[in-house]
Amino acid sequence: MPLLDPNAIHPITLPDGTLYRDTVYLKNVIDHPRMEIGEFSYYTHSGRPEDTARILAPYLGGNVRERLVIGKFVQIARGSYFITSSANHPMTGFTTYPFRIFKPETFGYTDLPVKDTIVGHDVWIGHNAAIMPGVQIGAGAIVAAASVVSHHVPPYAVVGGNPATIIRMRYPSDVINELLDIAWWDWPIDKIEANLASLSSGDLAALKIA
Structure with missing residues (x-):
């Protein structure tokens, strides 16, 4: 049986067999209509599953102009x-x-700048x-707890603080470029699970020939 079920709502089962209901697969x-979410990306919260979108992005209405795009295997903490x-x-x-929002006939600010928010793959x-x-936020980046991210985050950077700044890069630039080229998150899930040892140990040479 595979470790990951892409169709699960609650993907975590505790060692005693209890289904952990606070974590959900976002997809x-x-x-x-304004969210695009990749497979296996999860979020932990204490609300109902049907309230997840409102808790995750409370101001993203269905008729807004911007999008929230979240890649695959993204991990979003409580x-x-x-x-x-x-x-x-x-x-x-x-x-x-915001005077205009208090009357239906003037609601909204279509003249304000709009930019999509984009989270790459395998971001924590x-x-x-x-x-x-x-x-x-680039692929493989880590955002520290309680950070306020107000600027773009490069792939495989570790950022933290308010405003969040780069604490360190996880790997040298040549390794980062190779990881982006490998793009393991686009592999079939059976191939990913077959190479978990290499992914978990940081064995780049093994990933390159997988």
Whole structure:
């Protein structure tokens, strides 16, 4: 039996056989016109599965212009969330008060800049992190707990703080380029699971010939 079931809602079963219901595969619980989510990406929260989209991205309505794109095998810890472009207030005048949202006929700010928020594959977002509008997080990056990510994050960078800055790169640039070329997250799941030892141990040579 494979370790990962792409159709699961709650992918974690504890050693005593209890289904852990706080963690959900995002793709299987979210049906949102402005979200694109890859397989095996999960999020941990204490709400109902059907509330996942609202908890993850509370300002991303179905009729907004921006998108939230989350790659495959992304790990999002409890308390983390995305503040998307539609949460912005007008900032070009003398007040930031959003007067227009209080009448249906003027609701919304279609004149404000909009940028998609994009999370690459195999990204780990730690506990209580906030991802700001229009940020791009590269594949393999790690976002430390309680960080506020307001700028783009390079692939395989470790970032933390408020605002989040690069703490270190996980690997040298040549290794990062090879990992991006290998793109193991695009392999069939049986091939991924057959190469878990190499993935877990950091055996690049084995991955290159897999």
